[in-house]
Amino acid sequence: MLREVLRRLIRPRGADWLSIAPRTTRASGAEGLETWTPQRRPDRRAEDDLSWLMPPRTMIDPYAWDKYWRDQITHGVADWVDMFCDDDQLVDAMRSSRFQTVLCVGSGLSLEPLALAAAGFDVTVLDLSPFATEAVQGITPTKEHLRRLLGGQSLLTNGRLEFKVGDLRDARFCPGPFDVVIERRTLQLYPQQDRPQALQAVANRLAPRGIFVSHAHDSRWRPPAPPTHACESWFAAQGWPRWQPDAPVTGRVAWLVVSTG
Numbered sequence: 550m551l552r553e554v555l556r557r558l559i560r561p562r563g564a565d566w567l568s569i570a571p572r573t574t575r576a577s578g579a580e581g582l583e584t585w586t587p588q589r590r591p592d593r594r595a596e597d598d599l600s601w602l603m604p605p606r607t608m609i610d611p612y613a614w615d616k617y618w619r620d621q622i623t624h625g626v627a628d629w630v631d632m633f634c635d636d637d638q639l640v641d642a643m644r645s646s647r648f649q650t651v652l653c654v655g656s657g658l659s660l661e662p663l664a665l666a667a668a669g670f671d672v673t674v675l676d677l678s679p680f681a682t683e684a685v686q687g688i689t690p691t692k693e694h695l696r697r698l699l700g701g702q703s704l705l706t707n708g709r710l711e712f713k714v715g716d717l718r719d720a721r722f723c724p725g726p727f728d729v730v731i732e733r734r735t736l737q738l739y740p741q742q743d744r745p746q747a748l749q750a751v752a753n754r755l756a757p758r759g760i761f762v763s764h765a766h767d768s769r770w771r772p773p774a775p776p777t778h779a780c781e782s783w784f785a786a787q788g789w790p791r792w793q794p795d796a797p798v799t800g801r802v803a804w805l806v807v808s809t810g
């Protein structure tokens with residue numbers, strides 16, 4: 550019941566791509582995929598247990614994240630992942646800066662990488678979950694859906710899309726450099742003591758002239774306090790200039806996004 554209310558409140562209009570089933574073929578690193586079958590009718594007790602909504606507390610166990618993403622699909626809410634995605638300004642900034650390459654870390658089942666590739670950019674995805682990495686490649690979103698994620702920006706000839714399963718702290722994966730790196734609601738999940746290392750690992754993949762997009766979700770925000778970005782203090786301590794709309798990108802800049810709710 551509660552789940553249904555949540556779904557009606559939050560589900561974005563027209564975001565029905567999850568009616569497309571993920572592929573069930575086995576890919577390298579996607580062990581266990583073929584044994585997964587959606588739960589058809591959760592019993593009442595399972596419906597009231599919302600623990601599946603919570604991300605796992607581990608940033609090293611791929612199978613905990615596989616389970617998380619399977620659960621989001623089973624409960625019909627996997628498309629919530631792109632609830633806050635609107636790359637209108639980002640695409641403008643990339644086109645005017647002549648940026649071509651993007652790294653999306655920890656994007657899970659997000660279709661943002663597909664949208665950016667459809668906008669003509671060369672996109673690399675790095676995620677710990679073999680299941681999500683396999684499943685997202687089996688989705689064919691409509692052009693309308695992709696355009697919505699791009700805030701209405703035009704679709705061009707498709708750019709390249711590459712998917713890697715791996716730990717973002719391992720410098721051997723997707724070393725770059727990339728013109729843009731994007732992380733959404735991922736680096737904030739690291740415990741305080743591990744977060745600087747994770748942030749640095751992602752920053753190391755950014756070109757000397759590029760944009761680091763970091764999106765944090767502040768679920769505890771209550772007015773009148775301003776919402777907080779969990780990684781802001783790291784960017785400030787490292788002296789990162791903030792991205793300025795309409796200003797040319799001449800070095801490395803941080804684009805910090807905070808969502809609430």
Ligand SMILES: C[S@@+](CC[C@H](N)C(=O)[O-])C[C@H]1O[C@@H](n2cnc3c(N)ncnc32)[C@H](O)[C@@H]1O
Nearest residue numbers: 608614630655656657676677678716717733734
């Ligand atoms: C909370 S989800 C965020 C998904 C999406 N970016 C969003 O905004 O909702 C965190 C994502 O990071 C991935 N992840 C967790 N630990 C990771 C690691 N060490 N390296 C790469 N990806 C990781 C998970 O598989 C998951 O897809």
